Amino acid sequence: MKNFLPLLCSTSLFNGLTPEELQTLLAQLGSVMRSYGKGEALVLAGEPNRRVGIVLSGELEAYRPGPQGARIPITHMEPGGVFGDVLSGSSLASPVTVMASVPCEVLLIPYERLLLSDGSPAHQQTLRNLVRTISDKYFSLSRRIDLLVLKSLRAKVCAYLLSEAERAGSLTFSIPFSRIQLADYLNCDRSALSRELSQMQRDGLLDTYKSSFKLLEPEVLKQMVQ
Known part of the structure; x- marks a missing residue:
């Protein structure tokens, strides 16, 4: 995990934290590292997701299943990419599938523990970052809609x-x-x-x-x- 701390500190979710603060916070949150093979799904459309993930190595793609097996691309993620931050806050099943494009490693964080702040400055900063990340994705979706109506x-x-x-x-x-x-x-x-x-x-x-x-x-x- 220590090797990935500089990368994690540069992500939208943990921006502003020192490696030492982040290492302590990740232990408190119960975060885990997982490896996935090419084509393996991390999140499945139609199923709930209650974890926030960060790509540590490799690449992921998120898509919405369409008619007759079609895949409607949503986004492509490389190391540092954050996923599940929007989906995990909903009581509904995920509308998208997140899949490994190549073998990858990710950090997974339980969403409930992420929201339950212990009052520390590092956790408070992370919650502010989470809100900002979700807001940025909302505006990104708005730009996509603007594009599609042309x-x-x-x-x-x-x-x-x-x-x-x-x-x-x-x-x-x-x-x-x-x-x-x-x-x-x-x-x-x-x-x-x-x-x-x-x-x-x-x-x-x-x-x-x-x-x-x-x-x-x-x-x-x-x-x-x-």
């Missing part, structure tokens, strides 16, 4: 790529989805998405290779969203 496919693509560039702090970035997953995320036909990206590349708006993008005309892309 009428044209090009507007959806532009809005998504601009948001990813903003997140990366660079006009050159990689997205966490394959083309198939991106089509599902944007709720569009996969062939139509490929044609649109190819046309945007021919128009000199962007360069792309697999999951990597470089926005060449960001101001033009912004106009296409409006």
Whole structure:
């Protein structure tokens, strides 16, 4: 566990804590480390989840099961990613499945013990971080809804790529989805998405290779969203 303390202190849930404070807090919370193989589910849609998790190594994907076995991508998580913070606070079953994309290690924390503060500064800071993390995910969901209500496919693509560039702090970035997953995320036909990206590349708006993008005309892309 000690090897992961610097990573954990950098996460949204434990930001502001020292490694020493965090080590003490994790012991009090009854946190445990677990390993999962590729394709193994950590959270299953239709079942309750009462644990908050943090990715320590490997990668996870969260998706909503759709008709005929389809998977609607929700998010992709790498080391430091937090999951279950929103789901664990509900009395309802989870609407999403969280699965290991590759072999991974995660830290799991019982949600009830996380909420039951002992009054220590470290625990109080963690609770403030939890509220902020949940709020940030609410606004992220709101942005996704704004994207999906756009009428044209090009507007959806532009809005998504601009948001990813903003997140990366660079006009050159990689997205966490394959083309198939991106089509599902944007709720569009996969062939139509490929044609649109190819046309945007021919128009000199962007360069792309697999999951990597470089926005060449960001101001033009912004106009296409409006």
